[in-house]
Each structure stands twice: as C-alpha cells, then as structure tokens.
Amino acid sequence: MARRWRFAGSYPEVKLKCRICGSKAEVHLRSHNIALCREDFVKFFERRLLRTVRRFRMFGHQDRVLVAVSGGKDSLGLLHALKKLGYKVAGYHIYLDIDGYSERSLERVEAFARMEEVEIRVEGVEEALGCTIVEASEKLRRPICSLCGTVKRYLMNRAAEEFDVLATGHNLDDEAATLLGNLLHWQEGYLERQGPVLKEGDGFRRKVKPLSFTAEYETAVYAFLEGIDYIVEECPYARGATSIFYKDVLGRIEEKMPGTKIRFLGGFYKFRGEHLKPMDVPLRLCTMCGYPTTGEVCNFCKLKERLNSRTTESEQYISKK
Amino acid sequence: MARRWRFAGSYPEVKLKCRICGSKAEVHLRSHNIALCREDFVKFFERRLLRTVRRFRMFGHQDRVLVAVSGGKDSLGLLHALKKLGYKVAGYHIYLDIDGYSERSLERVEAFARMEEVEIRVEGVEEALGCTIVEASEKLRRPICSLCGTVKRYLMNRAAEEFDVLATGHNLDDEAATLLGNLLHWQEGYLERQGPVLKEGDGFRRKVKPLSFTAEYETAVYAFLEGIDYIVEECPYARGATSIFYKDVLGRIEEKMPGTKIRFLGGFYKFRGEHLKPMDVPLRLCTMCGYPTTGEVCNFCKLKERLNSRTTESEQYISKK
Numbered sequence: 001m002a003r004r005w006r007f008a009g010s011y012p013e014v015k016l017k018c019r020i021c022g023s024k025a026e027v028h029l030r031s032h033n034i035a036l037c038r039e040d041f042v043k044f045f046e047r048r049l050l051r052t053v054r055r056f057r058m059f060g061h062q063d064r065v066l067v068a069v070s071g072g073k074d075s076l077g078l079l080h081a082l083k084k085l086g087y088k089v090a091g092y093h094i095y096l097d098i099d100g101y102s103e104r105s106l107e108r109v110e111a112f113a114r115m116e117e118v119e120i121r122v123e124g125v126e127e128a129l130g131c132t133i134v135e136a137s138e139k140l141r142r143p144i145c146s147l148c149g150t151v152k153r154y155l156m157n158r159a160a161e162e163f164d165v166l167a168t169g170h171n172l173d174d175e176a177a178t179l180l181g182n183l184l185h186w187q188e189g190y191l192e193r194q195g196p197v198l199k200e201g202d203g204f205r206r207k208v209k210p211l212s213f214t215a216e217y218e219t220a221v222y223a224f225l226e227g228i229d230y231i232v233e234e235c236p237y238a239r240g241a242t243s244i245f246y247k248d249v250l251g252r253i254e255e256k257m258p259g260t261k262i263r264f265l266g267g268f269y270k271f272r273g274e275h276l277k278p279m280d281v282p283l284r285l286c287t288m289c290g291y292p293t294t295g296e297v298c299n300f301c302k303l304k305e306r307l308n309s310r311t312t313e314s315e316q317y318i319s320k321k
Numbered sequence: 322m323a324r325r326w327r328f329a330g331s332y333p334e335v336k337l338k339c340r341i342c343g344s345k346a347e348v349h350l351r352s353h354n355i356a357l358c359r360e361d362f363v364k365f366f367e368r369r370l371l372r373t374v375r376r377f378r379m380f381g382h383q384d385r386v387l388v389a390v391s392g393g394k395d396s397l398g399l400l401h402a403l404k405k406l407g408y409k410v411a412g413y414h415i416y417l418d419i420d421g422y423s424e425r426s427l428e429r430v431e432a433f434a435r436m437e438e439v440e441i442r443v444e445g446v447e448e449a450l451g452c453t454i455v456e457a458s459e460k461l462r463r464p465i466c467s468l469c470g471t472v473k474r475y476l477m478n479r480a481a482e483e484f485d486v487l488a489t490g491h492n493l494d495d496e497a498a499t500l501l502g503n504l505l506h507w508q509e510g511y512l513e514r515q516g517p518v519l520k521e522g523d524g525f526r527r528k529v530k531p532l533s534f535t536a537e538y539e540t541a542v543y544a545f546l547e548g549i550d551y552i553v554e555e556c557p558y559a560r561g562a563t564s565i566f567y568k569d570v571l572g573r574i575e576e577k578m579p580g581t582k583i584r585f586l587g588g589f590y591k592f593r594g595e596h597l598k599p600m601d602v603p604l605r606l607c608t609m610c611g612y613p614t615t616g617e618v619c620n621f622c623k624l625k626e627r628l629n630s631r632t633t634e635s636e637q638y639i640s641k642k
Contacts, residue, residue, distance in 0.1 A: 183504055184574065184581055186588030245577060249570055253505065256566060260505055267507030275596045 027221055030258035038225055045222045049081050049210055056196045058208040063164040065089045066205075068156050069112075069120065071105030071231040073223035075169030076112055078211055080226055082167070083118055091120030092159045094152055097132040101236055108231050123159065125151055129300075130307060139310045140303075144237045147303070154300035158291065160205040170209040173216040176261045177246035179268055192278040195269060202283040203292035213262060216247075348542055351579035359546055366543045370402055370531055377517045379529040384485040386410045387526075389477050390433075390441060392426030392552040394544035396490030397433055399532055401547055403488070404439055412441030413480045415473055418453040422557055429552050444480065446472055450621075451628060460631045461624075465558045468624070475621035479612065481526040491530040494537040497582045498567035500589055513599040516590060523604040524613035534583060537568075 016025035018037035025035035036044055052058070059065050065082065069075040069091045082089045093109045096102045106122065113120040126132050129151060137144040160166035175194070182190045196213075200206035211219060223230050238244065254261050285291065286298035293299070337346035339358035346356035357365055373379070380386050386403065390396040390412045403410045414430045417423045427443065434441040447453050450472060458465040481487035496515070503511045517534075521527035532540060544551050559565065575582050606612065607619035614620070 184585050186585070186592050188592065242578075245574075249574060253566075253570060257563075264505050264507070271507050271509065 029218070031215065031254065031260075031262055033258070041221065042225055045214065045218060046081055046085060048214055049078075050085055052196065052213055053208075053210050056208070058167070058197060058206075058210060059087070059165045061086060061088070063088065064162075065165045065167050066092050066160045066163040067167045068092050068094075068169070069109055070169070071108040071112075072169070073228070073230045073232075074171050074174075074211060074216070074219045076108070076228050076230050077219050077223040077226070078167065078169045079112075079118065080116060080228055081222070082210070083116060089118065090163070091118060092156065093120055093122045094155055095122055095124040096148065096235075097124065097126055098134060099236060101231075101233065104233070105231050108229055111229060121159065123155055125155075128155060129304060136303065136307055140306055145241065148237075150299050150303060154291070154298065157204055160207075163205060165200075166205050166207045168207065168209055169211055169219075171211045171214055171216050171219050172261055172265060173247050173250070174243070175209065175212050176250050176265050177243050179265060180246045180250060181242065188276075189279075191272065192276050195272070203285070212265070215261065350539070352536065352575065352581075352583055354579070362542065363546055366535065366539060367402055367406060369535055370399075371406060373517065373534055374529075374531050377529070379488070379518060379527075379531060380408070380486045382407060382409070384409065385483075386486045386488050387413050387481045387484040388488045388490075390414050390430055390490070392429040392433075393490070394549070394551045394553075395492050395495075395532060395537070395540045397429070397549050397551050398540050398544040398547070399488065399490045400433075400439065401437060401549055402543070403531070404437065410439065411484070412439060413477065414441055414443045415476055416443055416445040417469065417556075418445065418447055419455065420557055422552075422554060425554070426552050429550055432550060442480065444476055446476070449476060450625060457624065457628055461627060466562065469558075471620050471624060475612070475619070478525055481528075484526060486521075487526050487528045489528065489530055490532055490540075492532045492535055492537050492540050493582055493586060494568050494571070495564070496530065496533050497571050497586050498564050500586060501567045501571060502563065509597075510600075512593065513597050516593070524606070533586070536582065 016028060016035040017023070018025045018040050019034045020040040020043075021037060023037045026038055027041040028035045065087055067075065067079040067082065067089055069079055071093070079089060079091050091109070091113065093106065095106055109120055109122070112118075129136060131139070133144060133148050133151060136142075137147050140147070156166060156168075175196075178190075178194060181187075182194060196209050198204075198207040234244075250261055250264075281294055283292040283294060284296075286293045286296075286301055288297050288301040288305075291298050291300070297305070337349060337356035338344070339346045339361050340355045341361040341364075342358060344358045347359055348362040349356045386408055388396065388400040388403065388410055390400055392414070400410060400412050412430070412434065414427065416427055430441055430443070433439075450457060452460070454465060454469050454472060457463075458468050461468070477487060477489075496517075499511075499515060502508075503515060517530050519528040555565075571582055571585075602615055604613040604615060605617075607614045607617075607622055609618055609622040609626075612619050612621075618626070
C-alpha cells in the first residue's frame with residue numbers, strides 16, 4: 001500500500017486510500033508517507049498540534065493564551081484549532097497600515113472573530129509609534145522589515161502582559177528556513193535561542209510556536225478544510241526576502257528527499273539541547289517605558305526617540321526656511 | 322571600483338581591472354569581490370593554499386606528502402601547486418576499472434607525471450580486492466559509491482604508510498556540500514570529525530585537505546591557466562548523487578549571496594572547535610591484515626571475506642548443477 005502511494009505522483013490514475021479509514025484519500029503527505037481523507041487529515045493536524053503543545057509543555061487548559069494573528073492561514077488556523085481543542089484563547093492583531101494589504105488583513109481578522117466568536121484585540125502601530133512603519137522607515141532610512149520586527153515584538157510582548165503565554169503561528173517551513181539561515185552564517189546567539197519555546201522571565205511572558213512541526217502545506221490545507229477565510233497575499237515588502245529564498249531552497253530539498261525539513265529541525269533541537277547552552281543576558285527595565293531590555297532604553301523607545309528628534313529637526317528646518 | 326565589479330555581470334561592457342596590477346582582469350571572484358589578471362590569480366590561488374597549509378599546520382617542507390590524485394582538476398592542481406611551492410610530494414592513483422572513465426583518468430595521470438616529472442604510484446583495485454568495484458557491487462548487492470569509498474579509504478591509508486601526510490584534493494564546494502548534508506540530517510559523528518585536518522594516530526597518517534577554502538571554480542581556472550590536462554567528466558556512477566545535488570543547492574545560494582560558502586564552512590570550523598569534541602574511539606589491529614580498525618576485522622577485509630564466500634557459494638552451486 002505504502003509503495004503505491006510513493007508512485008502516486010507518476011501514476012495519477014492510482015486512487016489513494018486513507019491510511020486510517022480506507023475511504024478515498026484527498027491529502028497526500030509525502031514527508032510522512034501517508035495519504036488521508038479530509039476528516040482524518042483534520043484529526044491528524046490537531047493531534048500533532050496537541051502533541052507539540054504537551055511535549056514542549058507550552059501551556060495547559062488553565063492558561064490564558066494570546067495568539068498573535070496576521071490574518072494568514074497559519075495564525076488563524078492556530079487560533080481556530082486551539083479554541084476547538086478547548087484552550088482559553090484570545091487573538092491579537094497589529095494593524096501595520098501597509099498599503100491595501102493591512103486593510104485586507106484586518107477584514108479577514110474581524111470576519112474570523114465574528115464567525116468563531118473569539119475575542120481579537122486590534123492595536124495600530126501609528127497609535128503606539130506616532131507614525132506608520134513605512135513613514136518610520138523613510139524617516140530613519142532603515143529597512144521596513146527590521147523596523148517592523150522590532151515594533152511587532154515590542155507590542156506583542158506588551159499585549160501578552162495580561163495573559164500567561166504568547167503563541168505565534170510560525171510553521172515548520174518558517175522555522176527550518178530560519179535555522180538554515182542561522183547555520184549558513186553561524187549566528188550563534190540566534191541558534192542558542194531558536195526553539196519552539198522561549199521561556200518566560202524578567203517581565204516577559206513565555207513565547208511558544210505550536211505549529212513548529214507542521215508544514216506550511218498542512219496549515220494551508222487545514223485552514224481550507226476548516227472553512228477559514230484567510231489572506232493569501234504576502235506583505236508586499238516581504239517580496240524577495242531572504243527568508244522566502246531559504247524556504248524555496250528547502251522546498252527543493254524536501255521535494256527530492258521528503259521528510260528532510262522535519263528531521264532537520266527536530267535533529268537541531270536535540271543537538272542544541274546537548275551542545276548549546278543559551279547565555280543568560282541580565283535584563284533591566286527601560287528607563288522610558290518600564291519594559292524589560294538589555295540596555296538602558298529599549299529598542300522601541302529608542303526608535304520613538306529618534307523619530308521625534310527627526311521630526312523636530314525637519315520642523316526646525318522648515319520653520320527656518 | 323568595487324561597486325563597478327559588482328555590476329560586471331549586468332553590464333558586460335564594463336572592463337574589469339586587476340585589483341593588484343591594474344591590467345585587464347580575466348578572473349572575477351565574486352565571493353572575494355575582486356577581479357584579477359591571470360598572473361595575479363595564480364599567485365592568489367597559491368598564496369591561499371600556502372596559508373591554509375600553514376594555518377592548520379598540515380605539513381612542513383621536510384614532510385613527505387602523498388597526494389591522492391583522481392586525474393581531475395582539484396587533485397592534479399593540488400599536486401602541481403604543492404610541487405611548485407617546494408614541498409616534497411608524490412602522487413597516488415587508484416585504478417578503479419570503471420568503464421572507459423578509469424582508462425581516461427589513468428591516461429591523464431600518467432601524462433601529468435611525465436610532464437611534471439613527479440612520481441605517481443598507481444594501484445589497481447582488482448589486484449587488492451580480487452575483483453573490480455562494479456563486480457563486487459553486483460556480487461554483494463551493495464551500492465557502488467559506498468563500496469568504492471571503503472576500498473579507496475583503505476588503499477589510501479595503506480599507501481600513505483611510507484609518507485608523513487596524506488593530502489586529498491577536496492575543495493570548498495565538496496566540503497560545504499558535505500557539511501550541508503551532515504547538518505540537514507544532524508550526523509553528529511561526521512560533524513565532529515569533518516575538518517581540513519584529521520589527526521594522525523593509531524597507525525594512521527595525518528590526512529589533510531589543503532583546498533578546503535578554495536572554490537571549485539578557482540581550482541578549474543587554476544588548472545586551466547597552469548596548463549594541466551585534467552579529466553573533465555565525472556565518474557558515471559556519481560550521476561544523481563546527493564552530494565552533487567547539495568553542491569547545486571549551495572551554488573544557488575552562493576549565486577544570490579556571494580561569499581556564503583566560505584563563511585558557512587569557516588564559521589562551522591570555529592563553532593566546532595568551541596562546541597564539539599570528537600569522541601576518542603579506541604582502535605585495535607585487524608586480525609586479518611594488521612591494519613587499524615574499530616572492530617576485530619577491518620571493513621576492507623570483511624568485504625574481501627564476503628566476496629570470497631560468495632564466490633565459493635556460487636561455485637558450489639554451479640558444480641552441484
């Protein structure tokens with residue numbers, strides 16, 4: 001039976017049967033070498049999620065979990081599945097104000113919240129930062145993606161304060177691509193910290209990635225089968241990003257050697273546990289906003305400060321003219 | 322100037338100048354972001370080789386170095402360069418008896434020995450093993466490449482006995498591809514041992530790879546510029562090999578981010594030195610041939626034994642008939 005599945009690609013007329021119930025299979029997972037019907041795929045997906053949550057002691061049924069949602073398949077699928085599995089969840093969406101992309105994302109997030117009757121808090125970057133990400137990037141001449149990362153990280157940590165755990169929708173493809181990049185450049189600091197769980201401490205909530213072992217293909221199929229209306233387009237500024245290139249490279253490897261991605265990531269976690277000890281970086285409180293930081297002022301407040309001084313400078317320049 | 326070189330690919334009309342002497346450049350090394358004329362490239366190549374030999378304390382001018390040569394650009398280029406740099410070298414070629422490929426390789430090796438007036442010893446697999454690699458593979462139903470590796474390793478170690486060091490022509494592309502494979506599957510044992518130098522001990526000579534930091538493109542250009550007539554074709558059994566696929570993947574990454582391969586490998590050696598300690602595996606002497614091995618009988622003798630028993634079985638079978 002397994003042998004026939006392997007050849008399914010070459011002989012499209014071969015009917016695949018669900019490994020569990022024997023009915024017509026509709027999802028073929030080459031990396032696991034199984035084919036499943038719709039119902040059994042959904043069960044498979046949720047069981048894997050549950051196993052990851054338990055194995056890495058991410059959270060329990062009594063914890064309040066804040067799920068960061070972008071409006072895409074991974075994060076909405078995660079929020080949906082965790083709610084279905086009986087966890088205490090709420091969503092959190094950051095409105096980035098990027099062209100039409102942010103409006104379309106927000107629409108999906110709001111529709112999802114109504115449909116699923118789940119609370120999703122929305123926070124705007126402009127409110128918190130004083131201007132949009134794109135404006136900040138122009139003013140400071142810094143790449144949008146790095147600024148966006150700093151701002152999102154800060155806002156997510158702050159929003160998670162009222163909760164026990166912060167969960168994000170990073171999937172296997174995201175994590176494997178990050179790992180490949182960190183290995184190609186031997187970013188030791190990142191390698192030490194990359195994992196499905198970033199421990200709580202020093203004022204930060206625990207951060208978890210329950211979809212770390214679930215491929216992007218699977219989250220897309222799950223969201224589709226569960227009737228989630230998610231945003232398919234990527235952020236327009238992510239085009240040509242290195243992370244997408246690494247995903248592409250790993251996709252080619254996976255195509256030739258199914259199962260490589262999951263073994264690559266799983267093997268790394270085992271290796272890391274044995275050989276790498278994350279350094280303890282002592283944190284103190286940001287003198288401006290009171291948030292935990294390694295320096296005196298946190299990155300977000302530094303950003304705000306520089307934006308303010310820029311504004312003042314240009315205003316002075318204009319008034320002089 | 323550096324800025325113009327970067328764009329040389331897109332604007333072919335731009336004339337590159339040699340970074341050293343200012344004359345017309347003919348070799349553009351994107352990973353080092355330099356362009357060089359023929360003479361300065363040859364000097365660059367040999368200086369890098371010398372620096373690698375010295376930095377990793379591979380050997381000195383008093384050591385007798387046996388260079389394993391296949392007939393390809395890397396190994397013949399290495400033997401040529403080391404001789405030119407004044408090292409005491411001899412070559413060693415294993416005649417594999419693979420279709421026409423082995424004859425053509427041997428021809429180049431013999432022509433090279435005559436041209437360069439360097440001693441190259443030739444040893445045939447059939448003499449040592451009792452049959453060819455292809456025959457052994459058919460008899461034992463084992464993949465040719467794995468058998469060939471075992472046999473070559475054994476013969477090279479044995480041939481190196483009269484020398485101080487054994488050098489092979491593995492280049493940056495080979496080493497980076499091996500590293501990528503070992504990381505994708507987290508082969509810890511291999512990761513611990515992979516390096517430009519494998520220490521001597523327990524009856525084995527030191528093994529070194531002086532071209533570890535020299536890209537395949539550079540060895541090809543060097544061999545061409547130095548007038549070495551090498552065999553371009555790959556072993557016919559290597560087609561579709563995983564190592565070639567990994568090289569291809571890394572080639573794509575290098576294309577987009579020049580310099581990645583060398584940083585990937587160099588960063589790994591630094592990381593390995595800090596985090597991985599190779600396990601000491603106690604060796605004893607093979608009870609059949611007296612060679613160092615981890616078990617009772619070395620892999621080569623096991624192979625020979627199995628081949629003999631197979632022959633006897635089939636002879637018995639035929640005589641019974």
